[in-house]
Amino acid sequence: MSKQAAAVPKKKRSFMELMKRREVQRGLVIVLFMFVPLLLLMTFTYIPFAKMVQFSFYDMKYIGERTFVGLQNYIDVFQREDIFSSLFVSLYYMGGAIVQLALALFFASLMVFKERGASFFKGAMFFPYLICGIAIGFIFKFFYARGFVLDSILQMFGMNMEDIPMWLQDQSINNIALAATSVWRYTGQNMILFLGAMMSVDSDLYEAASLDGANKWHQFIYIILPSIKSIVVLNLILSISGSLSAFEPPYVITNGTMGTGTYFVIMNRIAHENQKVGLACAMAIVLLAIIILCTVAQKLFFKYAFDDGTSDESKAAVRKRKKAEKAAKKAAQRAKGGQAK
Amino acid sequence: MKKQTLKRAASLAMASAMVFSLTACGGGGEDNDASSSGEAVPTIDQITVGEDYTDIEADITVLTNRTDIVDTVYAGYAEQFMELYPNINVQYEAVTDYEESLTLRLTTGDWGDLCFIPTGVDKSELSNYFTPLGDYDTLDPIYNFVSEKTYDGTVYGIANGGTxxxxxxxxxxxxxxxxxxxxxxxxxxxxxxxxxxxxxxxxxxxxxxxxxxxxxxxxxxxxxxxxxxxxxxxxxxxxxxxxxxxxxxxxxxxxxxxxxxxxxxxxxxxxxxxxxxxxxxxxxxxxxxxxxxxxxxxxxxxxxxxxxxxxxxxxxxxxxxxxxxxxxxxxGNYSFGINNQASTDNQIAAMVYLKWLIEDSTIYEDEGSIPALKGEELPDALADFEGVELLSDNPPVEGEEELFNDVNNESExxxxxxxxxxxxxxxxxxxxxxxxxxxxxxxxxxxxxxxxxxxxxxxx
CATH class of the missing domain: 3.40.190.10 (Periplasmic binding protein-like II)
Incomplete structure (x- = not known):
């Protein structure tokens, strides 16, 4: 009896002691602090996403009853011509993304050498990124409109109205015109990211290089580019996946007409005008899969071809070194063998 | 020591309660009989504007897509009405991107009292969101375009004039x-x-x-x-x-x-x-x-x-x-519908305002549209339509209410x-x-x- 009575408080104390232990306290703090952000993340990201996955298996409108149709929506996505042809429109935006990165790299390298007025241009070029996409759409809607801004500027330089293409109507040029607006919008932002990475390069390197007779081009190729490789790759991946999901320029400027409908614009039309919510959800998930595939493929490509910028030595250099070591070993062996003979 | 743990447990409970109360918003709106005056909601033809329900007190919110004139013309109508019914306070709220936002807001039940029924709401769904305004057979001789929002012989919306x-x-x-x-x-x-x-x-x-x-x-x-x-x-x-x-x-x-x-x-x-x-x-x-x-x-x-x-x-x-x-x-233009989740007083007040607006206000002269009330003169704009027969679409036959929409959406x-x-x-x-x-x-x-x-x- 007394033994039992003694055992109970002992157990209790051990629980309290357990709670007081450092590791347990740390664990508790972590769980408590994680609780709120995790809750928000679940509520606003993962639960809606799970719902979308669920919807993609249904034939449903926004309101009204839903019928389960299995994979039919996914089959439709792959069979419909209009959906897949819209992915080709994204190629224009990918082309735009390459131009945009090249421009951003160019301007960032100019500014890193502290040219006069660099901070003004930095601000001026970053500015478009601060305007909301819809407003940019309206700006360019009027910029490209027949006889408006762009046409009048070209006329000032002596071009005839007949020679100027209809920027939004002519199918050989309208997607390029739209992709140009997103280049205009994101170049500044990419430039700032590059500039940030370039600033972290030790400036002694430039000085040393110029003492060795390297010009600016050499400095760019052999010092800057290798040091910011990882941020270039990151920007490239972001731009490519961004161009697959291009939406605002075609939606606001042309409403996806005249052959400018990107995947997102078609998806929006199917979800809202035709109320095929299930099909649109399936489209969203297919796009997600495509973006993941593209990203992984890009990652692998860069890892194989250039290394992804995470290690100090590039793959090519490693291969060269290993080859040299091997050759040295062989030579040594041969030399040994020769001696033995 | 024990006290401290209790304190900690209590503060944890408080914190989680605060988080959950954030997510709990927007659930209510079902229980609405508490504030009613006990009267049943009448049909719109039973109301005489200016005489009935002068003692009812309510704040009603009217949703509209006309962001351009909500604070001028529409607010003017509300003021004129409030002179007649000082106890009813009418407030307009303009909604941009009307169709989509309102389709979503409808499902919460907590959106206001009187709105333009989004065209995306199927006829069979009307009774879930809107108060019946009367029988089709009673209202059809009085108002234009009622068939547009009629389901199963009951009218749920009256068009804000027509074109x-x-x-x-x-x-x-x-x-x-x-x-x-x-x-x-x-x-x-x-x-x-x-x-x-x-x-x-x-x-x-x-x-x-x-x-x-x-x-x-x-x-x-x-x-x-x-x-x-x-x-x-x-x-x-x-x-x-x-x-x-x-x-x-x-x-x-x-x-x-x-x-x-x-x-x-x-x-x-x-x-x-x-x-x-x-x-x-x-x-x-x-x-x-x-x-x-x-x-x-x-x-x-x-x-x-x-x-x-x-x-x-x-x-x-x-x-x-x-x-x-x-x-x-x-x-018909957009049809007016009354929130059936609102309190009875609010539903009645909204119906009185609706009747006043479509019968006694100058809204159709201002907008140049065909009046909601049958037998009123056509607007001047339609002078060239002499000898042209004006018809409006008949309602679908029973059992096929959604067939057109279904075929239309399915075919794209x-x-x-x-x-x-x-x-x-x-x-x-x-x-x-x-x-x-x-x-x-x-x-x-x-x-x-x-x-x-x-x-x-x-x-x-």
Whole structure:
């Protein structure tokens, strides 16, 4: 009896002691602090996403009853011509993304050498990124409109109205015109990211290089580019996946007409005008899969071809070194063998 | 030591309670009988404005899509009403992107008291969100367009007036071109446009392509204006095989799309449809730079207001003649609906305001639309419609209330709800990539596939 009575408080104390232990306290703090952000993340990201996955298996409108149709929506996505042809429109935006990165790299390298007025241009070029996409759409809607801004500027330089293409109507040029607006919008932002990475390069390197007779081009190729490789790759991946999901320029400027409908614009039309919510959800998930595939493929490509910028030595250099070591070993062996003979 | 743990546990409980209370918003709104005065909600025909319910006290919120005039014109109506009913406080709330936001807000039940019913709400769903306003048989002789929001013999919404479908034109330009008689067939119309192009500087037909919806507006004519048949849109088209195919007497949907396609193909529209601009087009038709625009009669008032020569803006019936007679479809604007989740007092107050607004206010003179009340005079804008029979679509037969919407959505031909197929029609004409027969052939195919998928009886 007394033994039992003694055992109970002992157990209790051990629980309290357990709670007081450092590791347990740390664990508790972590769980408590994680609780709120995790809750928000679940509520606003993962639960809606799970719902979308669920919807993609249904034939449903926004309101009204839903019928389960299995994979039919996914089959439709792959069979419909209009959906897949819209992915080709994204190629224009990918082309735009390459131009945009090249421009951003160019301007960032100019500014890193502290040219006069660099901070003004930095601000001026970053500015478009601060305007909301819809407003940019309206700006360019009027910029490209027949006889408006762009046409009048070209006329000032002596071009005839007949020679100027209809920027939004002519199918050989309208997607390029739209992709140009997103280049205009994101170049500044990419430039700032590059500039940030370039600033972290030790400036002694430039000085040393110029003492060795390297010009600016050499400095760019052999010092800057290798040091910011990882941020270039990151920007490239972001731009490519961004161009697959291009939406605002075609939606606001042309409403996806005249052959400018990107995947997102078609998806929006199917979800809202035709109320095929299930099909649109399936489209969203297919796009997600495509973006993941593209990203992984890009990652692998860069890892194989250039290394992804995470290690100090590039793959090519490693291969060269290993080859040299091997050759040295062989030579040594041969030399040994020769001696033995 | 124990005290401290308790404290900690309590604060943890508090913290989580705070987080959960965030997520708990927006659940309520079911339990609403508590604040009612015990009276049942009457039907709208039982109310006498100015005499009944003068003692009711309520704050009601009215939702509208007219962001442009909500604080001026609409707030003015509310003030006039509040002089009559000082105990009812009417507040307007403008909603941008009305259709989509309101479709979502409806499902919460907590959106206000009186709204324009979004067109996306199916008729069978009406009773879930809106208070019955009366029987169809009682209200139909009193108000126009009630069939649009009737389900199972009960009316859930009354249209905020209506519009007749025709063509906006500048009288002076048409007269200057030497045209003395309004066209009655698609070919006469196209010839007249050609005459305007030859004889004046005006753009014969302005499509407003880049805004999207003015292209969708062409769909409004394929029913009554093109067939003279009030059953066409809600019944016949659903059961017809190849409804878009050409008919020998140049009537039916084909005639409408022919007018659109040919005017583009013959170069009778603006030079660059992709950069057309809706806001300035209103001024330009007013001052004679544009001769014609194919839009509902609601646009007439806006075009008149947009410039210095309002008297030049006229409205003519769509140029299709069926058996020697012209028809024009008249349809309701957005319909008013009352929130059935609101308290009884609020429902009654909203109904009183609704009745006052559609019967006693000046809203229809201000907007130039056909009044909600039957027997009132047509607006001046419809003067050219003499001899034209105004009809409105009959409600669908029982059991087929959603059939048109289902076939329409399933086929993605998008009549009256998707502008894209009409834009596609214009693009085909502009680039010459497809002939009209190919385009309507595609639509017929999609339509047939949808009819088959939904098991519709195709017998016409």
């Amino acid at each position: 007749a479908n025709g063509v906006v034109y500048n009288k002076k330009v048409w007269a200057d071109a030497g045209i003395t008689e309004l066209p009655k067939t698609p070919d006469e119309f196209l010839e007249d446009l050609q005459t305007i192009k030859d004889n004046t500087d005006a753009i014969p037909l302005y499509t407003n392509f880049s805004a999207g919806w003015p292209m969708g507006a062409w769909d409004a004519y394929i029913g009554i204006a093109a067939t003279g048949n009030p059953d066409y849109m809600n019944h016949d088209i659903v059961h017809t095989k190849d409804p878009f195919a050409k008919q020998d007497d140049m009537t039916g949907p084909y005639a409408v799309y022919y007018t659109c396609y040919e005017s583009v193909a013959r170069g009778l529209v603006e030079e660059d449809p992709a950069s057309s601009d809706w806001e300035s087009s209103k001024t330009r038709i007013n001052n004679g730079e544009i001769a014609t625009m194919v839009l509902g009669s609601w646009a007439v008032q806006q075009c008149k207001d947009a410039g210095d020569t309002p008297d030049d803006v006229g409205y003519m019936p769509f140029p299709i003649t069926v058996d020697g007679k012209q028809y024009a479809g008249a349809g 031909v998008g009549i009256n709800n998707d502008d894209y197929p009409n834009c596609y029609l214009l693009e085909s004409a502009l680039y010459g990539t497809k002939t009209l027969d190919e385009v309507v052939g595609e639509w017929n195919e999609q339509w047939s596939a949808a009819q088959e998928a939904l098991g519709v009886d195709v017998n016409m």
